[in-house]
Amino acid sequence: MSQDAEHQESAHTSLDPTGQQYDLVIRGERVLTSSGIRPREVGVRGGVIVAMQPLGNNLDGEEVIELAEDETLIPGLVDTHVHVNEPGRTEWEGFASATRAAAAGGVTTIVDMPLNSIPPTVSVEALEVKRRAAHGQTHVDVGFWGGAVPGNTADLRPLHDAGVFGFKSFLLHSGVDEFPPLDPDELEKDMRELATFDSVMIVHAEDSRAIDRAPQPDGDDYAKFLASRPRGAENLAIAEVIERARWTDARAHILHLSSSDALAMLRTAKNDGLKITVETCPHYLTLVSEEIPLGATAFKCCPPIREAGNRELLWQGLEDGTIDFIVSDHSPSTLDLKDLENGDFGVAWGGVASLQLGLSLIWTEARQRGLSLEQVVAWMSERPAQFAGLAGKGRIAPGYDADFSIFAADDAYVVDVKKLHHKNPITPYQGKALAGVVRRTWLHGEVIDFENPRGRLLRRGMTDA
Numbered sequence: 143m144s145q146d147a148e149h150q151e152s153a154h155t156s157l158d159p160t161g162q163q164y165d166l167v168i169r170g171e172r173v174l175t176s177s178g179i180r181p182r183e184v185g186v187r188g189g190v191i192v193a194m195q196p197l198g199n200n201l202d203g204e205e206v207i208e209l210a211e212d213e214t215l216i217p218g219l220v221d222t223h224v225h226v227n228e229p230g231r232t233e234w235e236g237f238a239s240a241t242r243a244a245a246a247g248g249v250t251t252i253v254d255m256p257l258n259s260i261p262p263t264v265s266v267e268a269l270e271v272k273r274r275a276a277h278g279q280t281h282v283d284v285g286f287w288g289g290a291v292p293g294n295t296a297d298l299r300p301l302h303d304a305g306v307f308g309f310k311s312f313l314l315h316s317g318v319d320e321f322p323p324l325d326p327d328e329l330e331k332d333m334r335e336l337a338t339f340d341s342v343m344i345v346h347a348e349d350s351r352a353i354d355r356a357p358q359p360d361g362d363d364y365a366k367f368l369a370s371r372p373r374g375a376e377n378l379a380i381a382e383v384i385e386r387a388r389w390t391d392a393r394a395h396i397l398h399l400s401s402s403d404a405l406a407m408l409r410t411a412k413n414d415g416l417k418i419t420v421e422t423c424p425h426y427l428t429l430v431s432e433e434i435p436l437g438a439t440a441f442k443c444c445p446p447i448r449e450a451g452n453r454e455l456l457w458q459g460l461e462d463g464t465i466d467f468i469v470s471d472h473s474p475s476t477l478d479l480k481d482l483e484n485g486d487f488g489v490a491w492g493g494v495a496s497l498q499l500g501l502s503l504i505w506t507e508a509r510q511r512g513l514s515l516e517q518v519v520a521w522m523s524e525r526p527a528q529f530a531g532l533a534g535k536g537r538i539a540p541g542y543d544a545d546f547s548i549f550a551a552d553d554a555y556v557v558d559v560k561k562l563h564h565k566n567p568i569t570p571y572q573g574k575a576l577a578g579v580v581r582r583t584w585l586h587g588e589v590i591d592f593e594n595p596r597g598r599l600l601r602r603g604m605t606d607a
């Protein structure tokens with residue numbers, strides 16, 4: 143619990159005497175506050191949370207929502223790793239469909255990756271193209287990452303000034319030719335540049351030399367695909383990022399950690415005081431390679447889903463704080479690129495679509511491990527918001543945006559791909575029974591209705607109306 147938050151809550155109680163009317167009041171026994179799940183009334187005005195009071199104070203709202211016994215009000219989730227792909231590959235995924243999927247899953251803010259759309263977000267002009275494409279069609283708030291590619295070092299500062307949240311780079315072929323990788327020396331050069339304005343380099347950490355020498359992934363056997371993306375390739379690249387962060391004093395972030403081998407060196411790097419953060423994704427925490435059926439390319443992603451023992455160690459890494467948070471790496475493609483007819487892991491696009499399911503997936507696993515809903519929401523909302531510098535997101539507290547969901551933690555459902563909002567109907571979770579249902583989601587104090595897009599485009603440090 144943060145003392146600040148408690149202080150803010152009580153300060154607001156005295157500043158906001160009852161008798162004032164709020165646009166919206168939500169009250170119930172279970173509101174996820176900065177000090178845990180508490181009986182509270184939440185008062186919203188102008189899209190912002192302005193009051194948090196004990197349940198029973200009967201705040202006066204133009205609209206009043208009473209939580210049912212089985213419902214918890216949770217902050218909107220923040221997913222800093224989403225590939226929307228519009229413009230250029232809008233048939234893979236677009237802003238309207240991706241943000242509907244987000245809203246249905248309780249995610250109220252996404253930050254879009256700079257690649258797979260065309261042009262990739264590697265210059266201010268490209269960022270403007272993307273912002274124009276997104277404008278007026280997002281159901282949740284959307285921010286943007288920039289890209290660091292060979293030759294665009296001079297574009298990084300202007301992109302930062304134009305509001306990107308940081309810069310993505312690869313250490314091997316990215317999957318699309320228009321977003322080439324950096325070699326480790328180029329990575330270091332760009333990290334030195336980013337350090338001058340305290341931006342962050344977010345890295346897809348697999349080493350191209352190690353991948354080139356690994357066996358080929360052809361055929362429908364997942365074990366062969368796994369062997370083609372060995373842990374060693376990830377370990378080597380992560381070691382490289384850690385040392386370059388040490389040499390430059392820049393902020394670095396490891397995207398989608400899969401290899402649990404790397405936890406020890408990440409722990410050491412953090413203990414050494416390096417500015418390193420780490421994320422992992424629902425597929426690494428809920429799926430295991432031993433159970434992936436022949437030819438099931440819905441499960442293909444890079445780095446790959448690994449063994450059951452690896453999954454256990456990733457959960458330990460989360461619990462001990464080595465891994466900072468959980469985001470989706472939602473990275474869809476069209477069905478034909480998933481090579482469903484042949485099920486060839488060597489040919490299929492690598493990427494899992496899971497934006498709508500993340501909270502239920504993680505909650506289903508976490509509760510079996512005795513972990514609390516507060517902990518899960520911290521990993522999926524507050525921590526990624528802090529990482530991206532999204533002030534006003536990630537908590538239900540006075541002064542924060544009125545972005546939240548009603549979550550029924552004990553309710554359950556079976557995943558049906560036809561009910562998922564993302565554009566191409568494929569998921570590795572088809573038929574899976576999950577705990578936790580998102581019943582309704584608010585953005586800036588208004589219910590998301592899936593018809594009228596009210597999302598804002600975010601710039602680092604500010605919002606556009």
Ligand SMILES: [Zn+2]
Pocket residue numbers: 223225255471472473
């Ligand atoms: Zn990704």
